[in-house]
Amino acid sequence: MSDPVSRRSALRLLGGAVTVATAATGTLAAPAPAVALPGARTAPDASPRVETLIGRLTLDEKISLLHGAGDPHGLGQAGYLPGVPRLAIPPLRLADGPAGVRVKAHATALPAPVMLAAAFDPALARAYGEVLGREGRALGQDVILAPMVNLIRTPYAGRNFETFSEDPLLSADLVAEEIRGIQSQGLIATVKHFALNNQEQDRTSIDVRIAEQPLHEMELRGFEAAVTAGTGAVMGAYNKVNGAWACENKPLLNDILRDAWGFDGLVMTDWFAAHSTAASLSAGLDLEMPSGTYFGGALRRAISAGSVTEALVDRAVRRVLGVMERFSLLDGQPPARPGRDPEAGADVALKVAKAGATLLHNRAATLPLTGAAARAIAVIGPTAIYPFIGGGGSAHVVPDRARTPLEALTARAGQGADIGYAMGEDLYGKPLPATSPGADFEGLRVAAGATWTFEGTLDVTEPDEWTFVIHYSGERPTVVLDGTDLFPPAPGLLELFGGGLVGAAPDGLQVRRGTLRLTAGKHRLTITAKGGAAGQLFRLRRTTGATRAGDVADAVRVARAAASVVLFAYEDATEGADRAGLALPGHQNELIAAVTAANARTTVVLNTSSSTTMPWLASAGAVLQMYYPGQEGAEATAAVLFGDCDPGGRLTQTFPASDEHHPVAGDRRRYPGVDGTQEYSEGIHLGYRWYDAEGVTPLFPFGHGLSYTTFAYSGLSVRPDGDGLAVTFTVRNTGRRAGVTVAQVYVGPSPDLRLAQARRALAGYRRLELEPGAAQRVTVRVTARSLSSWDPGRHGWVLGTGTREVSVGVSARETRLAGRGKVRSGAAGPRP
Numbered sequence: 001m002s003d004p005v006s007r008r009s010a011l012r013l014l015g016g017a018v019t020v021a022t023a024a025t026g027t028l029a030a031p032a033p034a035v036a037l038p039g040a041r042t043a044p045d046a047s048p049r050v051e052t053l054i055g056r057l058t059l060d061e062k063i064s065l066l067h068g069a070g071d072p073h074g075l076g077q078a079g080y081l082p083g084v085p086r087l088a089i090p091p092l093r094l095a096d097g098p099a100g101v102r103v104k105a106h107a108t109a110l111p112a113p114v115m116l117a118a119a120f121d122p123a124l125a126r127a128y129g130e131v132l133g134r135e136g137r138a139l140g141q142d143v144i145l146a147p148m149v150n151l152i153r154t155p156y157a158g159r160n161f162e163t164f165s166e167d168p169l170l171s172a173d174l175v176a177e178e179i180r181g182i183q184s185q186g187l188i189a190t191v192k193h194f195a196l197n198n199q200e201q202d203r204t205s206i207d208v209r210i211a212e213q214p215l216h217e218m219e220l221r222g223f224e225a226a227v228t229a230g231t232g233a234v235m236g237a238y239n240k241v242n243g244a245w246a247c248e249n250k251p252l253l254n255d256i257l258r259d260a261w262g263f264d265g266l267v268m269t270d271w272f273a274a275h276s277t278a279a280s281l282s283a284g285l286d287l288e289m290p291s292g293t294y295f296g297g298a299l300r301r302a303i304s305a306g307s308v309t310e311a312l313v314d315r316a317v318r319r320v321l322g323v324m325e326r327f328s329l330l331d332g333q334p335p336a337r338p339g340r341d342p343e344a345g346a347d348v349a350l351k352v353a354k355a356g357a358t359l360l361h362n363r364a365a366t367l368p369l370t371g372a373a374a375r376a377i378a379v380i381g382p383t384a385i386y387p388f389i390g391g392g393g394s395a396h397v398v399p400d401r402a403r404t405p406l407e408a409l410t411a412r413a414g415q416g417a418d419i420g421y422a423m424g425e426d427l428y429g430k431p432l433p434a435t436s437p438g439a440d441f442e443g444l445r446v447a448a449g450a451t452w453t454f455e456g457t458l459d460v461t462e463p464d465e466w467t468f469v470i471h472y473s474g475e476r477p478t479v480v481l482d483g484t485d486l487f488p489p490a491p492g493l494l495e496l497f498g499g500g501l502v503g504a505a506p507d508g509l510q511v512r513r514g515t516l517r518l519t520a521g522k523h524r525l526t527i528t529a530k531g532g533a534a535g536q537l538f539r540l541r542r543t544t545g546a547t548r549a550g551d552v553a554d555a556v557r558v559a560r561a562a563a564s565v566v567l568f569a570y571e572d573a574t575e576g577a578d579r580a581g582l583a584l585p586g587h588q589n590e591l592i593a594a595v596t597a598a599n600a601r602t603t604v605v606l607n608t609s610s611s612t613t614m615p616w617l618a619s620a621g622a623v624l625q626m627y628y629p630g631q632e633g634a635e636a637t638a639a640v641l642f643g644d645c646d647p648g649g650r651l652t653q654t655f656p657a658s659d660e661h662h663p664v665a666g667d668r669r670r671y672p673g674v675d676g677t678q679e680y681s682e683g684i685h686l687g688y689r690w691y692d693a694e695g696v697t698p699l700f701p702f703g704h705g706l707s708y709t710t711f712a713y714s715g716l717s718v719r720p721d722g723d724g725l726a727v728t729f730t731v732r733n734t735g736r737r738a739g740v741t742v743a744q745v746y747v748g749p750s751p752d753l754r755l756a757q758a759r760r761a762l763a764g765y766r767r768l769e770l771e772p773g774a775a776q777r778v779t780v781r782v783t784a785r786s787l788s789s790w791d792p793g794r795h796g797w798v799l800g801t802g803t804r805e806v807s808v809g810v811s812a813r814e815t816r817l818a819g820r821g822k823v824r825s826g827a828a829g830p831r832p
Helices: 004-014 048-056 059-064 113-118 123-140 168-185 212-228 248-260 276-284 297-305 309-326 342-356 407-414 545-560 588-598 633-641 687-696
Strands: 079-081 092-096 141-144 186-195 208-211 232-238 266-269 358-362 376-380 418-422 444-445 451-460 464-472 479-483 512-518 521-530 538-546 566-571 602-608 620-627 677-679 711-721 724-733 741-747 761-770 775-782 787-790 796-799 804-808 815-823
Touching: 004 724, 059 297, 059 309, 113 123, 113 168, 113 451, 123 141, 123 168, 123 342, 141 358, 168 186, 168 212, 168 761, 186 212, 186 248, 212 232, 212 248, 212 787, 248 276, 266 309, 276 309, 276 796, 297 309, 342 620, 342 633, 376 407, 376 545, 376 741, 407 418, 407 566, 418 566, 444 761, 464 545, 479 775, 512 521, 521 538, 566 588, 588 602, 602 633, 711 741, 711 775, 711 804, 711 815, 724 741, 724 761, 724 804, 724 815, 741 775, 761 775
Parallel strands: 092 141, 141 186, 186 232, 208 677, 232 266, 376 418, 376 566, 566 602, 602 620
Antiparallel strands: 079 092, 358 620, 444 538, 451 521, 464 512, 464 538, 479 521, 711 724, 724 775, 741 761, 741 804, 787 796, 804 815
């Protein structure tokens, strides 16, 4: 936790406003007391112990504490910082962890953070963080590279599933509580990516241009909340911000993070994101990861040349050691590591998946499955038998377990139920037809050090579109058809990071695909596969238009014979690449259209990362958004489908109706950028704010989600509450079953401010679970911070006084109650 002086500085910037989420109100409240256990201890700016160590360290030892290195024990985590054994300074091991601890070992695979966010429940975010914290410590780690709090700005961003929301208040609430949960277990949290890493395309080169007001009101709010919650570390982003690399950006790292917010932890680079030595160190960067290109030998030479002072090195070392001391890592005997508790982790994973399950559409009571619809079910889709657990890249986790949705649905339906299954779409391909000379490409093994080659022809009987699918365990084989390399190297990190499902076969082999239009006849095929040091196993398969048509026909047949259909659709996202569009990949839209035409009681279950267009929506019976639901996703999906629990999730991002109607559509300067520069010209109108400003109707609005019961809202009262407002209302469950609603409070613009303001902005919320007929009187406190705007002329927050419109609804577009409140400025109000 930051020291008292730093905390006062942060609060002064907020003008007495608050940045800590509370589960009771879902709004912002006063800073919580320091959390228990080692990660919560406050420490002075320069403790005697740290200063003594700095005095005893040699220059080379100091430099060794400012950059990563290879782990001599090879534990498989993301990074390693050597310690100084001579002085009992231990090493630090750093693991990826947005949705579980990513090491070469089994861990609890939690639902994607975007699914956690859909629960609108800060207390659940804390429990999620506690699992990460305990598991990270149990698995030998000291630092976790999580949570990610960058806003969802573009629906195409490849890592939208790793973060929380398009809304800054909700993101701030959740990141604060997750960090408290992580650090309560003694693990150091690293909030990332500071700042404006809102896309994967060109992320290592793009220069993000943004004005002061939207920077502070939108993207920075979550990072500020993380600092106030006591995060031990901040990770700098790859991109530039207003002309300067984020990892050497003095306005970000020094003026805002250190001086204004009072952050006293360590700042590290994203992996290979450093660009300089002197500029980075003087701007406030402390740690280069994963190696020492700029903070290793180059730093030693810069000191010798006089371009860097040893005092700057000491400052960075002081921050690194200060965080280690705060987490009791300099005590000679580090805190004992707990054992793993897989069942407790699984319980939280299941709870999050149920709470974040979001029912988008439900026509004619298609869900929950009851009566005949629950006894004769057609299950369709590859992800019904290959469970979609999580996304790819640094978010990939090796789960303790994962039952398939088909197994979970069959078990829940019980004995006597008729459960049919059809693949619908083949993810991994069918055996190749005849080649000349003949060869079996289904399970070729290449011995270590050997090379296997094939030269011949592939016989194609009819012209068709072919998708070749290769499965391999080592170096990817080279496959050339008629002079075309079917599997060329993927750009950037895609060569390293496969998708969470489509990039790997069920037996763990890596998977790549290549599509060509082939004419009838013989095609020249050449394959070279190398065994490498450990040998190689590979398969070569294909799908074609003809095989796809057969799969769809099987799905339609099974659907027609059933009383109801559950169709699983997917979209595989990963770090390193953005999505090409908002449609489901492959031929899934055609499959869904064919199945819904055959059986109107079709529920489409979406295992997707972000917003998706749905041209088949009107013909679908129901649509259940399950994101990437973690290792307990099958059980959670079955529970929601059969009505064992209410779908508790609400959208934390707006779903566009098409690729042409969203905040970055049609303007390449906004996305993906032009000539290396990107303009955040939408200003504060991000997400649902843009749809309101432009009068565009989305497919589904922010905050949307259906229940299996009904709720009535009444009795709105809005009264002044210091510099804020107290919004009180009653919610009653008017249906026949228990259910969940998320009451959302939005405020309109201030008539007294001459600044850009949203037509409505989320200012508070409350997740409620009510029994049939039960009612609850709710008060949501809207803080001064949520009623304030950043004034670039004054470089500070100004309270939006006057009469403000207040609405209570169940989404950004569905208002249940409307009123007004008078905002008055007080002595503690926000000021520059």
